[in-house]
Amino acid sequence: MDPAQLAAGALAVAIPVDQILIQTVNGLVNGMILALVASGLTLIFGIMDVVNFAHGDLVMLGGFTGAVTIAATGNFWLALLVASLVIAVFGAALQATTLRPLLGRDPLTTILATFGMSLVLQKYAIWQWGPSARKIQEPLTGQFQLFYLEYPWYRILTAVLSAAIIGSFWLFLRYGKYGVWIRATTQDRIMASAMGIPVPWVHTGVFAIGAGMAAASGVLFGPLGGVTQNMGLDFTLRAFIVVVVGGMGNLGGSIFASIFISLLEAYASLIVSPAQAVIVSFVVLILTLLFRPTGLFVPTPK
Amino acid sequence: MTARRAPAAYWTGFAVVLVLLALAPLVLPEFWRRFVTEILIWGLLAMSSDILIGYTGMVSFGHSVFFGLGMYGAAAALLSVKPPNLWLALLYGLVAAAAVAAFVAYFATRLRDIYFAITTLVFSQIFYVIIFTWTEFTGGENGLTFAQPPLSIPGLWAGRFTPETLHWFVLAVVTISYLLLRRITQSPFGMVLQSIRENEPRTRAIGYAVERYKIVAVMLSGLFAGLAGILYAVQNKFAAPDFVFFLVSGEVVIFNVMGGMGTLVGPVAGAAFFLLLREGVSRYFTEYYLIPVGIIFTAMVIFMPQGLLGFAKRRLNE
Numbered sequence: 070m071d072p073a074q075l076a077a078g079a080l081a082v083a084i085p086v087d088q089i090l091i092q093t094v095n096g097l098v099n100g101m102i103l104a105l106v107a108s109g110l111t112l113i114f115g116i117m118d119v120v121n122f123a124h125g126d127l128v129m130l131g132g133f134t135g136a137v138t139i140a141a142t143g144n145f146w147l148a149l150l151v152a153s154l155v156i157a158v159f160g161a162a163l164q165a166t167t168l169r170p171l172l173g174r175d176p177l178t179t180i181l182a183t184f185g186m187s188l189v190l191q192k193y194a195i196w197q198w199g200p201s202a203r204k205i206q207e208p209l210t211g212q213f214q215l216f217y218l219e220y221p222w223y224r225i226l227t228a229v230l231s232a233a234i235i236g237s238f239w240l241f242l243r244y245g246k247y248g249v250w251i252r253a254t255t256q257d258r259i260m261a262s263a264m265g266i267p268v269p270w271v272h273t274g275v276f277a278i279g280a281g282m283a284a285a286s287g288v289l290f291g292p293l294g295g296v297t298q299n300m301g302l303d304f305t306l307r308a309f310i311v312v313v314v315g316g317m318g319n320l321g322g323s324i325f326a327s328i329f330i331s332l333l334e335a336y337a338s339l340i341v342s343p344a345q346a347v348i349v350s351f352v353v354l355i356l357t358l359l360f361r362p363t364g365l366f367v368p369t370p371k
Numbered sequence: 372m373t374a375r376r377a378p379a380a381y382w383t384g385f386a387v388v389l390v391l392l393a394l395a396p397l398v399l400p401e402f403w404r405r406f407v408t409e410i411l412i413w414g415l416l417a418m419s420s421d422i423l424i425g426y427t428g429m430v431s432f433g434h435s436v437f438f439g440l441g442m443y444g445a446a447a448a449l450l451s452v453k454p455p456n457l458w459l460a461l462l463y464g465l466v467a468a469a470a471v472a473a474f475v476a477y478f479a480t481r482l483r484d485i486y487f488a489i490t491t492l493v494f495s496q497i498f499y500v501i502i503f504t505w506t507e508f509t510g511g512e513n514g515l516t517f518a519q520p521p522l523s524i525p526g527l528w529a530g531r532f533t534p535e536t537l538h539w540f541v542l543a544v545v546t547i548s549y550l551l552l553r554r555i556t557q558s559p560f561g562m563v564l565q566s567i568r569e570n571e572p573r574t575r576a577i578g579y580a581v582e583r584y585k586i587v588a589v590m591l592s593g594l595f596a597g598l599a600g601i602l603y604a605v606q607n608k609f610a611a612p613d614f615v616f617f618l619v620s621g622e623v624v625i626f627n628v629m630g631g632m633g634t635l636v637g638p639v640a641g642a643a644f645f646l647l648l649r650e651g652v653s654r655y656f657t658e659y660y661l662i663p664v665g666i667i668f669t670a671m672v673i674f675m676p677q678g679l680l681g682f683a684k685r686r687l688n689e
Contacts, residue, residue: 120485120488120489167669167673170673171672171673174676176484176485177428177430177484177485177488178672178676180430180488181430181624181628181668181672182669182673184621184624185625185665185666185672186665186669188621188661188664188665188668189661189662189665189666189669191661192658192659192662192665193659195658195659196659306492306493306496309489309492309493310493313486313489317486342504344500344503344504345500345504347500348497348500348501351493351494351496354493355478355493358481358482358486358490359478359481362481362486
């Protein structure tokens with residue numbers, strides 16, 4: 070039977086509950102990885118009005134750094150740590166050299182600058198690591214029975230780890246000394262500066278944290294989808310969508326939006342091909358822009 | 372606007388450049404002749420986006436959609452109507468580009484600044500996915516190939532395109548478009564666009580329906596971008612999804628920044644500069660030319676935000 074008929078038939082008799090539940094788990098797992106990328110992006114936007122076009126490329130670089138470390142040491146956890154730290158330092162350097170001079174200029178110029186960065190990073194990755202995809206070996210190979218599927222524990226682990234990273238970051242923002250600095254700078258840059266907070270360094274630090282989180286998600290994603298040179302744009306776009314749907318600069322909102330959109334995409338892939346399921350997130354974005362341009366998960370705008 | 376002396380200098384310069392461009396195919400070798408024609412086409416695309424970036428202050432990352440729809444519109448006309456007709460290709464391409472531009476404009480202009488940029492980018496991805504996956508109609512990944520239509524100007528000229536006549540045809544279209552765009556930017560409508568760029572809340576407060584102006588600006592811009600797409604389709608005899616991909620939009624933004632936003636001529640110069648740079652750098656870096664070019668671009672954003680022709684901004688707009 071051809072797939073179209075199958076899909077139509079499946080719709081007619083309603084999709085089996087177990088498939089829906091499996092897609093729910095898939096959606097949650099993908100949503101948590103996406104949330105890890107998006108929270109860095111939204112934080113960077115919230116604090117310095119910079120839309121980081123190269124964010125997805127930091128995910129990609131993190132994935133490659135992780136893959137190289139694993140090839141050298143064979144230890145996944147070490148790779149996760151090394152990739153996050155290396156890319157965080159790299160992010161700090163990028164911010165200090167290209168974004169700091171743009172502080173106070175039109176926010177649009179930062180899009181252009183980060184877009185330039187993104188081009189360079191992408192081509193650099195091809196130059197350095199060649200055009201073929203790298204697969205990262207998962208640290209956990211066990212599986213458990215989820216209805217008719219052998220579901221890998223690793224997927225669950227990525228969701229838990231992502232949640233843990235985001236959670237500890239949230240605690241840091243809430244209670245850490247430097248977390249307070251970050252929140253103060255987000256609220257009022259000039260006042261924070263008047264209170265003696267070194268605002269330029271807070272910016273660099275936040276960019277580094279965002280880059281580190283992006284790198285971590287690149288390593289976590291590695292065993293699931295492989296690391297490729299052009300995965301960056303896909304991540305950037307999805308993270309953008311999530312950040313806009315969740316409300317720019319709103320950490321909680323973008324986490325909800327990541328999960329919401331990933332769930333919708335997972336359900337959509339029951340009916341159409343995964344390539345076409347991407348359109349679902351685009352449609353959500355357009356509807357959001359039409360009816361709640363400030364974001365779905367923020368209090369009603371004034 | 373007030374100085375009467377400058378326009379004379381401006382029009383002299385304009386005439387000199389035009390004559391040089393018209394003579395170019397007669398003296399240049401085959402490769403460079405084609406190169407100049409391509410610069411003109413990309414230059415038109417860059418000019419179209421300058422209406423938004425330079426004059427209205429909206430960065431569009433979705434110009435590939437309008438360009439691509441122009442290509443596919445022309446392809447539809449050339450494949451479905453026998454014998455292939457150049458003017459029908461123009462018509463179909465413009466209609467396709469205008470339809471998409473209207474759609475994108477309606478949604479995207481509700482947002483400002485960065486949100487507008489992201490929305491246009493997302494739209495270009497939507498259309499890329501549609502064109503890429505709708506294989507029966509668009510040829511999917513392979514795109515569409517077709518025969519070049521003959522150049523027929525009723526009562527004047529009829530015959531096949533040669534490299535020279537193609538160049539002159541492109542030059543004529545680009546020149547007319549430039550003069551139109553220049554006239555538009557200097558019209559009261561263009562003044563409103565520039566005041567939106569300078570201060571949107573104030574423009575609104577004066578009583579202009581800012582949203583409507585923005586929608587018209589995006590549609591105009593899309594129309595001219597579609598025109599560039601049609602020219603490219605006629606020159607290369609194919610339409611491919613690669614040209615709807617976001618990378619083309621990115622290059623258009625690069626042309627604008629390199630050449631100088633808000634000058635119309637600047638983006639054309641930017642396109643020429645970029646293509647020459649790519650040609651030169653590719654000798655040493657092969658397909659990695661975007662590494663040095665990207666670094667140069669980023670440096671220009673930081674240190675030379677006016678671009679190559681930014682210094683002449685006042686004069687070019689007189």
